Amino acid sequence: MDNSGQNNLKRNKIEKKLLRKQIKARNTLMRHEGIECVSHSTQNLVIANGGLGNGVNRHQLLKVAEECGLVEALLMLPNKPYSFVKYGTTEEAKKAYDALNGKEITLDDSDQNVTLYVNFVEKVLWEDIMPVSLPPGLMLVEEFVSPEEEQKMLESIDWTEDEVIQNVQKSLKHRRVKHFGYKFRYDNNNVDKDKPLPGGLPKICSTLLDKCLKEGYIKHKSDQLTINQYEPGQGIPPHIDTHSAFEDEIISLSLGAEIVMDFKHPDGRTVAVMLPRRSLLVMAGESRYLWTHGITPRKFDIVHASEGQKVGSITPDVGDLTLNRRGTRTSFTFRKVRRSPCSCSYPSVCDSQQGSQREASSFQDSETEASKLEEEYVHKVYEEIATHFSSTRHSPWPKIVEFLRTLPKGSIVADIGCGNGKYLGINKDLYMIGCDRSQNLVDICGEKKFQAFVCDALSVPVRNSSCDACISIAVIHHFSTAERRLAAVCELARLLRPGGKALIYVWAMEQEYNKQKSKYLKEKRASKGKEERLNTDVAWGLFGDQMHDNASQDSECSDRVLRDSKDKDGNAKQVMKTKLPVHTNRTSFHSQDVLVPWHLKGGTKKKEECNKAQQLPTDSKELREFSPVFHRYYHVFCEGELEAACKTLDCIRIRESYYDQGNWCVVLEKQ
Numbered sequence: 001m002d003n004s005g006q007n008n009l010k011r012n013k014i015e016k017k018l019l020r021k022q023i024k025a026r027n028t029l030m031r032h033e034g035i036e037c038v039s040h041s042t043q044n045l046v047i048a049n050g051g052l053g054n055g056v057n058r059h060q061l062l063k064v065a066e067e068c069g070l071v072e073a074l075l076m077l078p079n080k081p082y083s084f085v086k087y088g089t090t091e092e093a094k095k096a097y098d099a100l101n102g103k104e105i106t107l108d109d110s111d112q113n114v115t116l117y118v119n120f121v122e123k124v125l126w127e128d129i130m131p132v133s134l135p136p137g138l139m140l141v142e143e144f145v146s147p148e149e150e151q152k153m154l155e156s157i158d159w160t161e162d163e164v165i166q167n168v169q170k171s172l173k174h175r176r177v178k179h180f181g182y183k184f185r186y187d188n189n190n191v192d193k194d195k196p197l198p199g200g201l202p203k204i205c206s207t208l209l210d211k212c213l214k215e216g217y218i219k220h221k222s223d224q225l226t227i228n229q230y231e232p233g234q235g236i237p238p239h240i241d242t243h244s245a246f247e248d249e250i251i252s253l254s255l256g257a258e259i260v261m262d263f264k265h266p267d268g269r270t271v272a273v274m275l276p277r278r279s280l281l282v283m284a285g286e287s288r289y290l291w292t293h294g295i296t297p298r299k300f301d302i303v304h305a306s307e308g309q310k311v312g313s314i315t316p317d318v319g320d321l322t323l324n325r326r327g328t329r330t331s332f333t334f335r336k337v338r339r340s341p342c343s344c345s346y347p348s349v350c351d352s353q354q355g356s357q358r359e360a361s362s363f364q365d366s367e368t369e370a371s372k373l374e375e376e377y378v379h380k381v382y383e384e385i386a387t388h389f390s391s392t393r394h395s396p397w398p399k400i401v402e403f404l405r406t407l408p409k410g411s412i413v414a415d416i417g418c419g420n421g422k423y424l425g426i427n428k429d430l431y432m433i434g435c436d437r438s439q440n441l442v443d444i445c446g447e448k449k450f451q452a453f454v455c456d457a458l459s460v461p462v463r464n465s466s467c468d469a470c471i472s473i474a475v476i477h478h479f480s481t482a483e484r485r486l487a488a489v490c491e492l493a494r495l496l497r498p499g500g501k502a503l504i505y506v507w508a509m510e511q512e513y514n515k516q517k518s519k520y521l522k523e524k525r526a527s528k529g530k531e532e533r534l535n536t537d538v539a540w541g542l543f544g545d546q547m548h549d550n551a552s553q554d555s556e557c558s559d560r561v562l563r564d565s566k567d568k569d570g571n572a573k574q575v576m577k578t579k580l581p582v583h584t585n586r587t588s589f590h591s592q593d594v595l596v597p598w599h600l601k602g603g604t605k606k607k608e609e610c611n612k613a614q615q616l617p618t619d620s621k622e623l624r625e626f627s628p629v630f631h632r633y634y635h636v637f638c639e640g641e642l643e644a645a646c647k648t649l650d651c652i653r654i655r656e657s658y659y660d661q662g663n664w665c666v667v668l669e670k671q
């Protein structure tokens with residue numbers, strides 16, 4: 001063949017590959033986002049891989065898009081790996097289609113490349129944009145302090161005391177904190193009201209507090225101050241400041257840098273609020289008592305690009321969102337310690353009105369507390385339910401199978417948290433090893449002649465860079481702090497060789513996505529009274545694999561069962577002690593940190609132990625009828641949370657992220 005023939009062949013090959021990728025992008029958009037691409041030319045394009053979700057900046061995309069014609073609008077959605085471009089004419093859109101499809105662009109702020117895949121769409125999403133209002137009771141006062149006052153306040157903080165603690169906090173990628181007036185205890189999310197700290201609040205704060213009183217932002221002079229310092233990549237988990245600990249108004253001054261704070265209503269509504277530098281955030285009423293507030297640990301925030309839009313709530317589907325690199329933000333949060341029980345109008349989240357039932361979506365800040373909780377509500381439970389659990393885990397999930405089937409022959413693959421080993425035999429061309437925290441589940445893998453061993457996902461006894469791929473399916477949501485979840489991702493990354501890939505699945509807070517209910521929710525009605533489904537295997541596509549639960553777990557009676565076991569045993573069991581909400585199966589989540597009931601049927605691997613644990617009669621017939629309830633701890637992930645955690649690690653790059661039947665999923669590549 002002559003040279004030009006070879007060149008033609010090569011060109012054909014490249015074109016074919018591009019076409020394949022473009023079609024794949026089109027299918028993914030349809031399957032995961034419900035976006036329908038069309039084969040004829042229109043004015044509108046959807047650009048796969050050109051989204052905020054995979055690190056593309058607004059000005060960067062706009063620059064390449066404008067080279068092809070007049071861009072009427074560019075829509076970039078928070079956390080989405082695609083964007084929409086509307087051109088003035090179809091011709092311009094066609095020109096852009098030809099020029100941008102397959103185009104590689106280098107991301108700003110890194111030397112990574114992404115390849116854009118372009119398709120035409122009939123219409124774009126910005127037609128039903130509505131401005132989002134702030135949560136009721138929330139107020140933002142801009143320029144509350146002057147740049148000079150800001151400077152003075154920042155300089156007044158002495159971070160050098162408690163050097164050891166500060167270093168530990170730093171190495172944990174944890175924000176720095178300092179308390180005045182009363183120490184805030186992260187173990188019980190409260191203050192010791194009879195143990196004020198010597199010295200009270202810093203003098204530098206008094207004029208500021210007087211101003212707040214005068215303006216009516218607070219009713220009582222604050223007597224507690226927490227200073228938080230967040231480096232880029234750090235955050236604070238979503239929480240409600242304990243009602244019984246503090247009075248109504250809570251004020252927080254942002255210094256040094258702006259940041260986006262996320263507010264969430266129990267019904268799932270979220271509002272992202274931009275807190276500019278030197279502004280004062282006032283949380284009162286509903287926004288203080290009912291909504292959680294938190295800062296997602298990430299290095300960039302999604303913000304409005306246009307001037308004059310840079311304060312307050314961020315409209316999710318507006319046409320001018322972009323990424324904003326975070327700086328070091330220091331906040332002064334002032335609160336007034338409460339001296340009598342809270343009598344707010346939000347009893348469902350009020351610890352004063354619910355006895356000890358709930359210290360809200362409290363977060364586990366201490367390592368020992370976290371591992372104790374996981375021991376009780378993850379490890380022990382899986383050990384007990386192993387046999388029953390395994391009997392409900394047969395059908396592999398299609399996307400995970402696809403991942404395993406497309407790995408090169410001979411790849412070494414670790415399944416970290418392999419459960420009953422249902423993925424270990426999917427592709428006979430791979431060398432797969434599994435590990436799990438549960439001995440009983442590992443034994444089940446052994447019975448199936450798979451290679452598996454017991455270990456903790458935070459410390460896998462496998463050498464660095466020794467795996468071509470790893471999977472972590474429904475594991476990381478069982479870790480109870482953000483640090484531990486990140487450490488689990490880190491451990492996966494450690495195992496990978498450069499270029500190696502990891503697939504992670506975690507359970508999503510959003511069980512309804514793009515107006516579609518997940519199979520977990522949809523199963524609600526179907527499963528009622530259908531006991532026979534209990535231990536039977538269910539094929540994917542019929543009603544899912546019951547990944548997180550069994551049809552029988554559908555239970556509005558979970559609370560009752562909990563009380564029963566308490567009354568019977570005269571033993572409140574640890575569930576009560578943890579103060580975590582118990583989730584009702586097959587319903588939406590109202591809290592990110594929950595206990596999910598598992599109604600055990602058919603006995604455990606070690607029946608006697610189960611009987612002991614549940615204080616049940618030993619007769620097997622009665623045991624069958626009784627169906628003891630266990631509770632597994634879950635941290636369900638919000639949209640973007642898994643990616644945000646992954647993005648804090650420099651050694652990996654997110655290749656793909658998607659939503660799959662109530663789960664958030666990422667494919668990572670080791671750099």
Ligand SMILES: O=C(O)CCC(=O)C(=O)O
Binds near residue numbers: 228241252253293331
């Ligand atoms: O950093 C902030 O503005 C908020 C801090 C906060 O919510 C807290 O310490 O409870």
Ligand SMILES: [Fe+2]
Binds near residue numbers: 239240241293
């Ligand atoms: Fe708070």
Ligand SMILES: [Zn+2]
Binds near residue numbers: 342349350352353
């Ligand atoms: Zn209250």
